[in-house]
Amino acid sequence: MTLIVGGGSYLIERSEEDDDIELVLMTTNLLVEELADTLRYVGYLDSPEAIKEYVHMLFVLDTGFQLRYVNHTVQTLLGQESDVLLGASFSDLLTAESLSSWQLIARDLLYKDNYHGVHDLSFKVQGALTKRCTCAFSIVSIAEWPVSFILVTTFETSLNRLFIEDRIKALLASGDLRSRVKTNPPFKLSNEKDVRIIQSVRDRLLQNISQPLPGLRVLAHEFGTNEHKLKNGFKQLYGTSVYRFLTQERLKRARMLLQNTSLPVKEIAQMIGFKNMSHFSKAFKKQYGVTPMALRK
Amino acid sequence: MLMKETTYSKIWMADGILIFVYKPLPVLDFSTAKIVVNERLHYQQDVSYPVLCDLQGIKDADKAARDYLANEGSFLLKAVAMVDRRAIIEALLRVYIHRSKPLIPTQLFENQYEAMHFLKSYR
Numbered sequence: 171m172t173l174i175v176g177g178g179s180y181l182i183e184r185s186e187e188d189d190d191i192e193l194v195l196m197t198t199n200l201l202v203e204e205l206a207d208t209l210r211y212v213g214y215l216d217s218p219e220a221i222k223e224y225v226h227m228l229f230v231l232d233t234g235f236q237l238r239y240v241n242h243t244v245q246t247l248l249g250q251e252s253d254v255l256l257g258a259s260f261s262d263l264l265t266a267e268s269l270s271s272w273q274l275i276a277r278d279l280l281y282k283d284n285y286h287g288v289h290d291l292s293f294k295v296q297g298a299l300t301k302r303c304t305c306a307f308s309i310v311s312i313a314e315w316p317v318s319f320i321l322v323t324t325f326e327t328s329l330n331r332l333f334i335e336d337r338i339k340a341l342l343a344s345g346d347l348r349s350r351v352k353t354n355p356p357f358k359l360s361n362e363k364d365v366r367i368i369q370s371v372r373d374r375l376l377q378n379i380s381q382p383l384p385g386l387r388v389l390a391h392e393f394g395t396n397e398h399k400l401k402n403g404f405k406q407l408y409g410t411s412v413y414r415f416l417t418q419e420r421l422k423r424a425r426m427l428l429q430n431t432s433l434p435v436k437e438i439a440q441m442i443g444f445k446n447m448s449h450f451s452k453a454f455k456k457q458y459g460v461t462p463m464a465l466r467k
Numbered sequence: 468m469l470m471k472e473t474t475y476s477k478i479w480m481a482d483g484i485l486i487f488v489y490k491p492l493p494v495l496d497f498s499t500a501k502i503v504v505n506e507r508l509h510y511q512q513d514v515s516y517p518v519l520c521d522l523q524g525i526k527d528a529d530k531a532a533r534d535y536l537a538n539e540g541s542f543l544l545k546a547v548a549m550v551d552r553r554a555i556i557e558a559l560l561r562v563y564i565h566r567s568k569p570l571i572p573t574q575l576f577e578n579q580y581e582a583m584h585f586l587k588s589y590r
Contacts, residue, residue, distance in 0.1 A: 184527055188553045196527070196555045200562050203530040267493035290496045302496075302529065376538060377570055426542055430508035 180299045183265065227303065229322040235260045235276055238319065249296030260322070265292040265300050275307055279320055285309050357402040367395045368403045375416055379423065380443035383416055420444065421457045428465050435462050473506040475499060483590040484583060485516040485544075489524035497531035504540050515543045517589035519582045522551040528559060530567075537567035546572040546589040548582035 181199045185192060227247060230239035240255050248255075248263065255263075264272055268291040279285050286308045292300045303324040311318040359365050371393055375383075383389075389412075390400040404412050420442045427438045436447055439462075444450035454462045470479040477488045487507065492499065528536075541547075547569070549560060560575045572589070576582040 186526065188555055190554075193554050193558060197558055199527075200558070204562075204566065207530065290498060292494070373568055422539065423542060426505070426508060426539060430505050431512050431543075433513050 180295055180301050183294075183298050183300045225323050226326040227322075227324040229260065231260055231320040231322065233280070233318055233320065235320070237263075247295070247301060248293055263293050265294055268292045279307060279309050284311075357406055359399070359403045359406060364395065364399055364403055365407065367393050368400065368407050371400065371404065371412070372408065372415070375412070376419065379416070379419055380441060382443065383413065386412060417453055418457065421454055424450070424454060424462065425458065425465070428462055435466065438462070471510050473503075473510070475503050476506070478507065478510050480516075482583070482587075483516070484586050485511065485518040486521075487518050488521040491524040493526050495525055495528035495532045497529070497535055500528075500532040500535045500540065504536070504542070508543060511543050515545055517546045517548070517586040518544050519579060519586060520547055520549050521579075522549050522556055525551075525556070528563075533563050533567045537563065537569040541570040544571050546586060547574075548585045549573070549575045550577070550579050550582050551575065552577045 181202055182195045184195060184199070227244045228239075228241040229237060229244060232238050237255050237258050237260060240252055244250075244255065245252055261269060261272055271289060271291060275287065275289055278287060286306070288304060288306050290302060291305050292302045295301050303326075306321075306323045306325070308321045309318055310321050359368070371389060374393075384392075386400055387397045390397045393400070395403075401412065404410075404415070408415060410418070423442050424438050427433055427441070428435070433441070439447055439450040444453070451461050451463075454460075454465075458465070470477055475490055475492055477490070479486050485507075489495075495503075549556075551557075557575060560573075563569065564573055574585060576585065
């Protein structure tokens with residue numbers, strides 16, 4: 171039941187076995203992951219700014235990694251009361267798989283000045299479930315305070331409609347609702363077929379990343395839609411224009427090649443589909459804040 | 468090229484094919500996947516290869532890692548032949564191919580001989 175109402179937050183803990191039961195557990199986890207993504211996706215269709223990120227769980231640890239404070243979300247999500255949690259070791263909350271990662275993080279927290287890092291860890295949840303979270307770790311030292319402590323926060327993305335109720339309440343309270351209704355509604359793809367077309371365009375772009383982009387009208391026609399739907403639908407689904415998406419993907423590849431190979435910069439630029447060096451360099455600097463040559467060094 | 472041991476794998480060349488063997492790893496997550504890809508690119512430098520990828524060390528791979536490997540994980544690769552006999556991995560690969568949509572030809576084999584045979588046409 172927890173899996174179903176969790177909305178994709180929880181996964182079933184896996185074992186080393188390779189039997190039919192394990193296969194069913196794995197398939198269930200795969201379904202949960204897809205469901206979580208679909209929920210986010212549906213939320214995105216509802217509104218142009220559907221995804222919100224917010225701090226979810228908050229832990230305060232002492233420098234011995236014992237829990238000294240947990241917020242209410244920790245208790246509800248992990249299914250433990252605070253008197254059970256406080257005084258326990260942070261490692262007691264983690265699955266066996268995450269312990270070696272935690273050991274490395276703990277070492278860095280102790281030995282690196284002003285450490286701040288972000289890592290994925292899995293927490294144990296009541297009922298042999300696990301919850302995988304992206305955790306931010308910081309060591310906090312304040313001059314006037316005699317002791318340092320460690321702040322651990324997890325954050326979660328959520329559907330905008332969970333926040334819409336608060337927004338509507340605030341608007342109602344301010345009496346402003348009527349004036350806002352008159353603004354133009356944002357573009358929305360109206361059916362599943364159009365959504366699939368846009369997804370196919372994205373897949374095609376990724377598969378042919380270094381090829382020149384055909385005009386949007388030609389591309390739209392090839393996929394059975396029109397330029398208006400392609401342009402606005404792509405923006406609605408992926409939050410960016412077709413052209414910007416292509417540039418971002420090309421630059422992502424360029425960055426990986428620059429950092430991990432010794433291919434000449436000019437060759438990388440050509441490989442990924444930039445026509446000239448100065449265009450590549452400018453776009454790269456705009457995206458990453460440094461020129462390709464500077465990154466190389 | 469000699470065998471290279473990286474954080475999460477062992478890599479070497481055989482017959483113009485890159486051999487990539489994962490070390491035991493409970494969960495392949497997004498941050499691990501990034502390191503895996505970066506270390507592989509470091510090894511390859513400029514050249515694109517078909518790759519034989521032994522998955523026997525992997526127990527699970529989360530969606531973020533799968534999506535990353537399907538896209539960025541395909542850089543400088545011509546095709547990938549995964550090797551594993553487990554039913555759970557077969558299920559995982561099917562979801563990987565249909566949902567993460569890897570950019571390069573991807574197939575699962577039960578042994579390295581069939582995998583190498585598949586990859587030879589991509590050299």
